[in-house]
Amino acid sequence: MNGPDDTGLNCPVPSSGSDRVLIAHGGGGRLMHRLIEDYFLAELANPWLLERHDGALLEVGTVRLAFTTDAYVVRPLFFPGGDIGRLAVFGTVNDLAVCGARPLYLSASFILEEGFPISTLHQIVRSVRDAACRANVAIVTGDTKVVEKGKGHDLFITTAGVGIVEGSYCIGPRFVEPGDMILLSGDVGRHGIAIMAARESLAFQTTLESDCAPLADLVGSVLKAGVNIHCMRDLTRGGLASALVEIAHTSGRSLEFAEDAVPVAEEVRGACELLGLDPLYVACEGRCVLFCPAHQAEQALERLRADPLGQNAAIIGKVLDVPPPPRVTRISRLGTRRLVDLPAGEQLPRIC
């Protein structure tokens, strides 16, 4: 079932049949990976893009910067624990944080659909303001475009962010080393389940809120403690499993983790059972994985747990010293081992 490298990344992908963009191309799975590799990376290839990191590390004069962008198309616009404005700020802040940067400045670009209520826009702009305040960043530049009714969907927001890398960190998939321990900053899947519950009028009752949160302080405290983080990634589309597969593929390293070391809230687990979903693939918006040398893992864990956003942090696995191809293996409670693959798409579109 798996392709040459067993990560699913080089697998044949379902044909679109018509050379057209499918919803699954945006899902964080194999189809998206192939779209990015075959069209964006193949054409635009440069040292920054080829790092396949959450942002680009730039040297400008004497300063090391991180630079990143994301478009936000989540539906509904408002969901338990957040909204598109909050997500647009925290998502970009988190991409900077996992580059080892202190987020400083964000841009915000709005594409509005004709007929969208201005009062709702106002509410979302206020949410952007509050999120920027909480994450200690300034929205310093922006843009507004309007498209005809039926040619957009209420509003889309694209943020970009600039942060400063204050240490001499080398953080990214290619710095992952055999023996590194894999830490997870908290329980997984809250964002995805909160969105599904809000969107689908699901049969189950849940008070679950999105985990949408800014991770810069959490991650910064681990770095400041002197932990030599080799790689970080925030978990979004495709969840924990997809993030690990991507890191394995880019680093060329095999990883393994214990399923029962991965914290999952009871409500998320219950909803996943009801819906036939695997919580390891469900989106988060306030969680990250960290890779660091084994001798610093306990120290890193302690720092993570000292922050309210990291109180459920756990060491979930490690990087193996085995020959290629790179594989990700999940070990069940009973000790059985299964290869982890990328999904074709996402269980639910427009999650972020």
Added chain:
Amino acid sequence: MNGPDDTGLNCPVPSSGSDRVLIAHGGGGRLMHRLIEDYFLAELANPWLLERHDGALLEVGTVRLAFTTDAYVVRPLFFPGGDIGRLAVFGTVNDLAVCGARPLYLSASFILEEGFPISTLHQIVRSVRDAACRANVAIVTGDTKVVEKGKGHDLFITTAGVGIVEGSYCIGPRFVEPGDMILLSGDVGRHGIAIMAARESLAFQTTLESDCAPLADLVGSVLKAGVNIHCMRDLTRGGLASALVEIAHTSGRSLEFAEDAVPVAEEVRGACELLGLDPLYVACEGRCVLFCPAHQAEQALERLRADPLGQNAAIIGKVLDVPPPPRVTRISRLGTRRLVDLPAGEQLPRIC
């Protein structure tokens, strides 16, 4: 007909009747100005946004950076002289250039509509690549989202850009001074007319191409010559007239310019007459205005004209030393004077 400051910026605007976003909110005129002032600036106000410049000037460590963003929703995707990919690169490059920065790095974020042909996407990505190459910038980070069919429009691109400000320039509307001369880098209106011709199957035949071009080298050569540029702005939605009104309003200075000093290509003039348009309000994508001290104006003009993109450059007017309110006056060939106002919207939506 004009409001308290005669620029049209504080005028009552046509009521939307329903507190909803109108196409004109994206047109670069009064409605857009009010939307930005009342909702974005009012909520997000900070020193960078309040500069009302094309980008933000940031001090990061010892380095001065410019940072900017724009969303691109132009239709059709391909037009004489360019396409959405080229526009997305050059537009952001130009916003950096008029901040006095050397553009270095761009992000590119794509929102794709389900069903969009991947071959067309590929063509646009190649155009982004070629434009980045021509403008000497690298696309270092990006994102891709997919929305359902009918919830987007083929594709939208949002770029953000980072550049370095290598001199100790102070460039922006608030540095405009009485006595400054106003220069225009080339003839106006080609982009808008090219888009109209491509979109509307107009009765007139034209071989006109968009002026879409990167301005960083042109502007850089004027700065390198030691010209003390006080303000620059690239002309996009709303054309030359809107750019001047905005600068007048932000700087608090009154401006005047001679209509017949403004270069307009014969084809643009002809098309405008046919369509009942004023070329001063028609969009450009490769033109800018520059404000500099009178004693340096000839030197600046010479530098502009030495570049193929600036061969039609002209001195078109000056900044007056008169009490507020700030006004923009156009002087006709016959010497008659008329106040220049912002349009309510744009003559044509989705021009950029």
